[in-house]
Amino acid sequence: MVRIAQISCGTEYSGVQKEIVKAASTFGAEIIIPVTDIDHIEDAYKKFGFNCASSGIKLMIARAISIVEGKTDCDAVFIATCFRCAEGALVRNEIRRFIQQNTNLPVVTYSFTERTKADELFIRMEALSTVVARKNILAREKQEGLTLGVDSGSTTTKVVLMENNKVIGTGWLPTTDVLESATNGINEAMRGTGYTMDDIDGMGVTGYGRLTIGHKMNAELIQEELSVNSKGAVYLADSQKGEATVLDIGGMDNKVITVNNGIPDNFTMGGICAGASGRFLELTSRRLGVDITELGPLAVKGDYRCATLNSYCIVFGMQDLVTSLAAGSSKQDVAAASCRSVAEQVYEQQLQEIDVREPLIQVGGTSLIEGLVEAVSDVLGGINVIVPEYSQYIGAVGSALLVSGMGKRNEE
Amino acid sequence: MSLKNESKEDLDTKMIILGPASGVSSSELVQKIHMLKLPLTIKSTCYGAMVHGEPDVVKKAVEEARNMDEFNIFIKDRGFPPGDPRRCRGHRGAAREGFHQLEKEFKLLGYVGEALANPKEVSLEEPQKIPVNEFHEIAKSMDLNDEIDE
Amino acid sequence: MKIAMFPPNSLILEDLIERSGHEPLSLQNQIKQKVIDPEIDSPPFNMTEEDPIKGLKYAAIEVPSGVRGRMSLFGPLIDVAEAAIIMDESPFGFGCIGCARSNELSVFYLRKKGIPTLELKYPTNQDETRDVVNKITTFLKQLGGA
Numbered sequence: 001m002v003r004i005a006q007i008s009c010g011t012e013y014s015g016v017q018k019e020i021v022k023a024a025s026t027f028g029a030e031i032i033i034p035v036t037d038i039d040h041i042e043d044a045y046k047k048f049g050f051n052c053a054s055s056g057i058k059l060m061i062a063r064a065i066s067i068v069e070g071k072t073d074c075d076a077v078f079i080a081t082c083f084r085c086a087e088g089a090l091v092r093n094e095i096r097r098f099i100q101q102n103t104n105l106p107v108v109t110y111s112f113t114e115r116t117k118a119d120e121l122f123i124r125m126e127a128l129s130t131v132v133a134r135k136n137i138l139a140r141e142k143q144e145g146l147t148l149g150v151d152s153g154s155t156t157t158k159v160v161l162m163e164n165n166k167v168i169g170t171g172w173l174p175t176t177d178v179l180e181s182a183t184n185g186i187n188e189a190m191r192g193t194g195y196t197m198d199d200i201d202g203m204g205v206t207g208y209g210r211l212t213i214g215h216k217m218n219a220e221l222i223q224e225e226l227s228v229n230s231k232g233a234v235y236l237a238d239s240q241k242g243e244a245t246v247l248d249i250g251g252m253d254n255k256v257i258t259v260n261n262g263i264p265d266n267f268t269m270g271g272i273c274a275g276a277s278g279r280f281l282e283l284t285s286r287r288l289g290v291d292i293t294e295l296g297p298l299a300v301k302g303d304y305r306c307a308t309l310n311s312y313c314i315v316f317g318m319q320d321l322v323t324s325l326a327a328g329s330s331k332q333d334v335a336a337a338s339c340r341s342v343a344e345q346v347y348e349q350q351l352q353e354i355d356v357r358e359p360l361i362q363v364g365g366t367s368l369i370e371g372l373v374e375a376v377s378d379v380l381g382g383i384n385v386i387v388p389e390y391s392q393y394i395g396a397v398g399s400a401l402l403v404s405g406m407g408k409r410n411e412e
Numbered sequence: 413m414s415l416k417n418e419s420k421e422d423l424d425t426k427m428i429i430l431g432p433a434s435g436v437s438s439s440e441l442v443q444k445i446h447m448l449k450l451p452l453t454i455k456s457t458c459y460g461a462m463v464h465g466e467p468d469v470v471k472k473a474v475e476e477a478r479n480m481d482e483f484n485i486f487i488k489d490r491g492f493p494p495g496d497p498r499r500c501r502g503h504r505g506a507a508r509e510g511f512h513q514l515e516k517e518f519k520l521l522g523y524v525g526e527a528l529a530n531p532k533e534v535s536l537e538e539p540q541k542i543p544v545n546e547f548h549e550i551a552k553s554m555d556l557n558d559e560i561d562e
Numbered sequence: 563m564k565i566a567m568f569p570p571n572s573l574i575l576e577d578l579i580e581r582s583g584h585e586p587l588s589l590q591n592q593i594k595q596k597v598i599d600p601e602i603d604s605p606p607f608n609m610t611e612e613d614p615i616k617g618l619k620y621a622a623i624e625v626p627s628g629v630r631g632r633m634s635l636f637g638p639l640i641d642v643a644e645a646a647i648i649m650d651e652s653p654f655g656f657g658c659i660g661c662a663r664s665n666e667l668s669v670f671y672l673r674k675k676g677i678p679t680l681e682l683k684y685p686t687n688q689d690e691t692r693d694v695v696n697k698i699t700t701f702l703k704q705l706g707g708a
Binding site: 012013014015016017052053054056059082085087088112114115116 | 606630
Binding site: 424493524526527531 | 569572578586589593655693694700701703704
């Protein structure tokens with residue numbers, strides 16, 4: 001059984017401890033509390049050197065040191081503090097770094113409220129337990145042989161065929177029937193390569209439809225998107241060592257994942273309104289009478305300050321847009337303003353909840369809109385944003401990469 | 413039996429802590445409580461003992477226990493019943509949070525016992541700083557004039 | 563009299579109050595009410611998401627859930643307190659009193675209540691302990707009949 005050491009403050013008093021234990025056991029893991037004794041707490045706290053007022057936070061530090069010193073037998077670490085507690089957030093991140101720098105244990109962090117979302121907790125625990133179970137696979141940095149990666153998302157299905165560390169075929173289509181979309185996507189990716197399903201060495205699947213597709217098509221790897229997307233992003237962006245943030249502004253919702261040496265350690269997902277998503281940009285380009293692929297270059301030429309567009313809601317956002325155009329704003333300025341508006345809302349709704357680390361790797365279909373990428377960097381104070389080639393196929397590339405470490409199916 | 417019938421809402425749990433200066437041993441303490449023949453759950457622990465039962469009975473037991481060494485036996489309430497798996501060290505891998513505090517307070521119990529044995533009524537007012545002039549007067553009266561810089 | 567104490571789970575304070583014949587308002591009794599409730603199954607304290615919401619009586623919604631959850635335990639003790647002993651700078655208190663902000667808020671509410679209150683510093687040596695014990699017993703005696 002995977003042993004997850006919990007380092008936290010406030011989980012019991014927020015009523016979420018039970019949820020944590022439940023989420024862990026769902027994925028075959030158990031929660032343990034690191035060993036500390038009173039003298040050790042004082043020594044550890046002094047040694048660590050972070051002055052904090054709350055003794056619960058001091059205890060967290062002592063527990064982290066107990067893990068680093070090998071006094072606690074565990075396979076992974078879960079660090080959690082209350083949302084909006086400054087002391088908790090600071091120490092949570094320092095402990096996270098400390099454990100990552102001094103051990104090989106996977107870590108995930110979490111800031112919770114009493115209304116903690118079960119999904120968010122589940123995906124963290126799943127990531128932790130699969131990272132432990134699949135450590136060797138996740139260590140893979142190079143794709144070998146001929147492998148297929150499928151990312152069955154809620155809106156689109158993405159497929160890549162990779163051979164010897166290169167993408168040689170891609171497929172992209174809306175998800176209708178999960179299996180049918182995957183099959184069509186695979187055919188699209190195979191087209192012109194001369195290969196068929198009989199030739200591949202392995203298949204990896206991620207995304208919402210992963211279980212259905214994976215079992216039906218006998219995929220060697222069925223893996224949640226958190227670790228697959230992180231791996232795909234750092235691989236394509238050539239940032240496999242050290243820290244990074246992966247940002248995916250999706251068609252309907254957004255994901256932000258923080259990564260250390262290619263392994264995810266925190267994420268947020270969601271988005272209150274489509275006004276903070278790719279959908280808004282799609283509507284903008286329709287209103288401007290341009291193709292979505294033209295919106296990015298248009299936005300780069302414009303100045304967002306010259307058009308008022310700052311609504312939180314997609315409906316009012318569109319009204320603002322019409323008003324700006326009527327008032328004589330140029331298409332370029334309106335395009336720039338809509339990119340800026342999405343970036344600002346992603347910042348306010350999500351990026352503020354997570355410790356954004358450089359470089360920021362922007363992925364997903366919206367990463368192809370240059371104006372949006374520029375706006376994200378600008379909103380984050382000029383942070384280095386990388387958009388790697390094939391950024392829209394991130395999950396599929398991650399799957400193809402990881403599955404190549406699992407041997408060749410035809411040789412079995 | 414329904415869950416409600418198993419409810420032990422009216423039962424108390426108290427910890428009996430032997431101070432560092434206590435001449436009573438943990439086994440003597442437990443034996444003494446057993447001898448009272450009260451309907452209690454009694455558990456020997458590293459700090460002394462824990463008793464669990466009807467409030468009146470628990471009260472009687474801790475009073476008797478305290479009489480064994482009045483100034484060196486201390487009593488504290490406990491929220492969880494004895495051996496509750498939710499707080500058990502063996503089950504969680506580490507000591508419950510409250511234990512660390514007990515460890516710390518335990519170190520002062522010897523002094524507390526001593527103070528209790530030699531009680532003194534004291535002023536609850538914080539000592540005030542005296543005005544400079546008044547200090548001057550005191551100094552003068554003590555013939556320390558030479559050392560004070562006007 | 564019902565005496566609130568801070569830290570609300572202090573062995574020394576609870577013991578001295580009980581010796582004096584007054585009633586210590588211990589946090590453990592609050593915990594007891596929760597943990598023995600067979601209707602709730604949310605280990606370890608049977609605290610659920612409803613508790614931080616009950617804590618809204620003492621701290622606003624913008625305050626972290628852990629503070630509000632703790633206040634749902636301390637708050638009712640403060641509400642019924644007739645006198646208080648506050649021991650500042652207590653070195654270690656984990657769990658219920660592991661959050662500095664919750665502790666500050668609790669002490670503030672006790673002071674604001676205007677009940678007889680004795681404020682002390684946690685003793686670290688023999689002389690200080692003797693002084694603290696004498697002050698507490700004197701204070702409790704001055705409060706009069708239990």
